[in-house]
Amino acid sequence: MSESIAVKAHQLYKAFGRRPNEMVRKLASGASRADVANLGTAAVIDASFEVKQGEIFVVMGLSGSGKSTLIRMLNGLLEATSGTVTVGGTQITGIPPKQLREVRRRNVSMVFQHFALLPHRTVLDNAAYGLEVQGFSLDERRERAMAVVERVGLSGWEDKFPSQLSGGMQQRVGLARALASDTDILLMDEAFSALDPLIRREMQEQLVELQAELGKTIIFITHDLNEAMFLGDRIAVMRDGRIVQVGTPDDILTDPANDYVAQFVQDVDRARVLTASGVMEPAKSVVSASAGPRAALRVMRDLQTSAAFVVGNGRKLVGVVRDKDVMRQVKAGERDLTAAVRTEVATVDGDAHLTDLFELSVESELPVAVLDDKQRLLGVIPRVTLLAALGNVSSNTGEVAVVEPPATISMEIITETLRATAGAEDDLVGSSEGGAR
Amino acid sequence: MNDFRIPIGEWGEAFVEFITEFFSPVFDVIRAVFGGFYEGVDWVLVTPPFWVIIVLITALGFWARGWLFAVGTAVGLFVIVGVDQWETAMDTLALVLVSALIAIALSIPLGILGARSRTASNIMKPILDFMQTLPAFVYLIPALILFRIGIVPGIVATIIFSMAPGVRLTELGIRGVDKEVVEAGYAFGASPRRILRQIQLPLAAPTIMAGVNQVIMLSLSMVVIAGMVGAGGLGGVIVQALSRIDFGLGLEAGLAVVILAILLDRLTASLGVRRKRRARPSQTSADSVSTDPGSTDSESVDTMPSVGAPAFQGSTHRG
Structure with missing residues (x-):
């Protein structure tokens, strides 16, 4: 096998409610999300997929489809009710908190929808946050963070505070923070959804460029099909907690798995997705x-x-x-x-x-x-x-x-x-x- | 109906008797510690000539709020000297500082606990309500039995009465910190302790400082009651004036209380604001500092570096 698996999810379930295990049992035996609604919310139902090293894997779905819950199980921010998550060969479901923190420091970083920057810290110190948690000295982490800050195009802004930056620039800081911690895997939760369209386009292009250069494995969550099609090497389409199709953008456009996906893709800008x-x-x-x-x-x-x-x-x-x-x-x-x-x-x-x-x-x-x-x-x-x-x-x-x-x-x-x-x-x-x- | 009675009073008495009998050494220690603490602070405030203290407090006022407030501070303090209440005012200030300090030292950790655990929060809520609303005279009685007359029962009663807003606002402040920022801390592998220290407490600081301010103000409102159990200070003077129907004396001491209250309120209120201002230096408009730490100010920079393309105003839609 020339390409190895970076992240693997196997029969993942996440249920919120008083008796989550009972919900999972019912769901596993074929109950739908609506059937168990009286017990609680079934956020993610039987999700299995593999993300290859160095690919951009997009999880796409409308709000409430469970995609944000899914991505949070991939770094253990939410504990899976059932099923396993494997990151770089290590199973991260069911391990003690200390070990989980270690995985987050070394293997998986994350970019957030509303940037989630520390407002009381400068751009440089925000970018250095992951390194700080990893235990680098002040000088070393600032030096490393500075290189990344320059790479995302924010040189000259390193001493500013997040509130002095525009939305697009704040998200560059978020991206810099994730890149600086030098993990192989990057989780991006609706990372560009809060930006206006022109900036979003620019950020998407920069992300593709960075990915080609650094070879990171990126798992990107979005509700925007055009974004999914533009970024994704492969796309998983989610609906009501289940993954309904996984495939390349071309696959999903030309061969939708069901009517839902077909309806979803009918509005996509085909000229930007289909290749010659x-x-x-x-x-x-x-x-x-x-x-x-x-x-x-x-x-x-x-x-x-x-x-x-x-x-x-x-x-x-x-x-x-x-x-x-x-x-x-x-x-x-x-x-x-x-x-x-x-x-x-x-x-x-x-x-x-x-x-x-x-x-x-x-x-x-x-x-x-x-x-x-x-x-x-x-x-x-x-x-x-x-x-x-x-x-x-x-x-x-x-x-x-x-x-x-x-x-x-x-x-x-x-x-x-x-x-x-x-x-x-x-x-x-x-x-x-x-x-x- | 007369036969039926719930003997809560008897239970309470029995309880107080019980702890006096078996825990009196503990209360003696508390009495010694609180008393010593008060004596120390009081000594620092009373020993130097009054003008030294006035200069120091005025300088503090200048540093915290500027020259106008400094002038007001100086005038106010001279009025206290002018009505011959300087020493009693300093006694009261020492009482307030000591009680408030102990109350804050207890309430912030409790607030953090409440923010961490729903159960702890649910248990504390009724107890805090009880402490804040039970008339102070009621718990003064056991306080008198346990600590005997003097400054210490006054301090204890003040702490009990003033703690609640400290706990509540700390909990509220921490719970109000942007969830995504806390999540970001976890996502990068930070420990809960580090997140508390580097993210939750700094971001909740304005709310916690509002709590500190409330604790101090409530402490000050207890001085008269503390005066009744022999704590002295301005409270003692007011109680004396009341018993002699001496309106003049009461007015002078009351005015001194008001001056102290305004000073303490403005000083502590400005501390929370200063923190925030320092966190955002060279802000184009310092007044637009928003209370929500996660929100962007309207004065976002609207040029992008290096990319060269004209960027549009960064819009951060929240929620």
């Missing part, structure tokens, strides 16, 4: 660079299109050919297709979000080519496909494959040309020589 590789179609109009112009022309004729992507060794994209150019080559009896290749092709990375595709799609007459990091052609995104993905309708009409751009030269003329120029070595209807797929 998630919506692309297989490239049909493709020829190998080593194939001749005649093969290229035949591919275009068969697909009734006026352009074909040309790939070299290992499906590396070379460029694109247009039917007029190839037609001229065929008429002139040329054999080298690469002479007709045009290199001005719109390409995107497979991980690009659809928002990045609009401009390319508008400017380019051809479908946008989707490449992997080795410049290999993975697929194409015609405009129709882009629109269909945004509208959440299938672009597959069944009979006619989507091929853009439409042919500019009629099929008969192409066939005629091919026949007229056919050499002895070339059969009339042969398709063996081209790279048509």
Whole structure:
């Protein structure tokens, strides 16, 4: 196993009430949250999941879905009624308080919705709080905290008090405090929900950047689906205390587990969530660079299109050919297709979000080519496909494959040309020589 | 109906008799400690010439509230000297300081206990009600039996009467500390003791100081009753004036009590505020210091560092 498990929750229950154990027994045997409402509140019901090292795991749900209770069981702020939590290989359910404090100091830190800063301490001393609890000397903890304060973009503010800072800056201090204690795992409880939208966006981007740089495992709680989709490597959707689906953002958008999730995701900004590789179609109009112009022309004729992507060794994209150019080559009896290749092709990375595709799609007459990091052609995104993905309708009409751009030269003329120029070595209807797929 | 009677009085008497018999050494120790404490404080206040004390208290007033209050302090104290009540006033001040100090030393830990445990809070609540509302003369009787006449029963009665707001406001203050901030302390692995010392007490300080202020004011209101059991001071003078129907003397001593009360109230009230001000230096508007430690002032800074993008006013919606 190359990726290890940072946090594991196994059949977690949390019930508030006079007889929590009885509630758990009933819930485990299939009772719903409403069935046990007379006994108390079932906050979390049978939650099991694993968070991999270095991933951003988002728990998403509306208020009252139990997500805040769930995250508080992951560092023992709330004791689970039943079930186990394992953090970095250590089971933290049912251990004595002293040991639990040790886990909180070394392994798990937390960022809070309303920042929870100490108002009587400066920014620097707030950021150093975790280190102070860990027992570092004043000089050392200030030095370390200063580095983190600079990293989150608050240099020059270290001697100010929280009340002198704006909301976004206060949360940077909260983030700095969690980062300074240098734990592998970061719990973030609605960390950006109290910020206004522009600041929130900025903080989300900074978090993704920090995560890429520091490789922390982040468990992020939110009620905002767009935030979940933007941040999450994987998302757990909670409803009424239960986890109803765990999956990647694409999974949840394209394959919701039930009507609830489907309804939930219908308002999401799909362009920001879906990736190019998630919506692309297989490239049909493709020829190998080593194939001749005649093969290229035949591919275009068969697909009734006026352009074909040309790939070299290992499906590396070379460029694109247009039917007029190839037609001229065929008429002139040329054999080298690469002479007709045009290199001005719109390409995107497979991980690009659809928002990045609009401009390319508008400017380019051809479908946008989707490449992997080795410049290999993975697929194409015609405009129709882009629109269909945004509208959440299938672009597959069944009979006619989507091929853009439409042919500019009629099929008969192409066939005629091919026949007229056919050499002895070339059969009339042969398709063996081209790279048509 | 005359046959039926609940013998609460007899029980009480029996109880007092019982503790006098078996615990009198304990009460002798308490008597010696309280008495000694009072003598010491009183000696410090009475021994120097009056102007030395006036200068010291005026300086304290200047440090706490500024020159206007300092001038008022000096004038007030000179009035006490002018009506020839200086020594009795200092006796009373010593009584109030000693009782209030002991009451605070008892009530803050009890308040912390109440904030920690619902059960403790539920047990203490009726007892505190009892202590505060039972007429002082009633518990003066056993206090007299146990401690004999003099300053000590006065101190004990004052402590009993004035403790309640100290306990209540300490508990209220700690319970009122932003839950999320306390949770943050736990989340970073702090021990309950550290959280109490570094988070709960500092953030509850304004409320606790209001409690301290109340304890002192209630102590002062007991001086006349303390005077009746021979505690002396201004209370003793007022009791004397009452027995002689001497309105002039009563008025002078009463005025001295009022002056002491105002001084003590303003001084202790300003201590809580000073703490908060010091916690937020270079605040653009010191007046807008809010009582809720977690809330942001309206004067939030509205530029973001390093990022460069114009930031909007940080809005911290609470709740």
